[in-house]
Amino acid sequence: MSEAPSPAVARARRGGAMPMAELHCHIEGAAHPDLVLAHAARHGIDVSGIIRDGHYVWHDFTSFLAAYDLASSVFRGEADYADLAADHLGRLAAQGAIYAEFFVSPDHASNAGLPPAAYVAGLSRGIERAREESGIEARMIVVGVRHLGPEAVERAARFAAEPRHPLVTGFGLAGDERTGTPADFARAFAIARNAGLGLTAHAGELCGPESVRATLDALKPSRIGHGVRAIEDPELVRRIVAEGIVLEVCPGSNLALGIYPDAAAHPLKQLVATGARVTLNSDDPPFFRTTLADEYAFAAEVGIDAGTRLGFTRQAIEAAFVDEATRRRLLERLGVAAIALGAPPAGG
């Protein structure tokens, strides 16, 4: 009879010991239910409709967004957001992440009564605290919320652009992909592009390949949030590969939201096989009962080898919205971690 593997070996087999990097996670969506319960109690907010037995409850994309909005509303001050960012990044670092970008939504802060500048100041304090505690590096991507309309998204872009906070390095579009058309947000993306921000947009999550194509045409992002449904159109996949568009793939989110019925139906492996630049991400981890380590474990479970999984981390660092000196440092850290694991990273 063989002995049970040690926890470290079991974790390594699951893919959890890998050095990881994440490009796609919404900070409000990363709020652990315990943290939300604590802040809700302080502010006298009833969250019993969205948190039961320590887990978020929702049943479709619309009710997920409603739960997300209510959970967000319990974070009201600069210090609340510092705690949220530090908690999120501390959890990621404990899993093995060396770099993380997260989406920040000035509209959610404003709805909770906090001016966007104080929101970003609080989050950046959390980033600095986490860096001191664990060495994890992080940046913020301001997002406009699509279902709030083009004017709100332009307001978010102007906030991101001027004055530039040093840790805000990107601009993106989140929210309900089923509302409006990408062209509605072209002005917002022009503002962000002119400010030198990196660009990403959610597409090909709830809607099909036509949404990804229209997003690439109208907004010209270097990265697409999700993008998985591009697999339904081989011509579009060829374009994504040829243009080097990076896909921020979030399998746990896709499965939780029912975009795909099960792991076997998820196109992660096919996307990798096309040569597209793929990264792995957790999106809104406690809402979808996932973690970044779980996403890497998912990749292992669907048959993606360790070298390719390390390649996801390298890809994320190469596509990160950071200055070149930081990118070089992160790639060096990845190289050292990969050698310790006994496997040099793909392409490095």
Ligand SMILES: Nc1ncnc2[nH]cnc12
């Ligand atoms: N999965 C998702 N898609 C679009 N907008 C979001 N905001 C938070 N999570 C999201």
Ligand SMILES: [Zn+2]
């Ligand atoms: Zn997302």
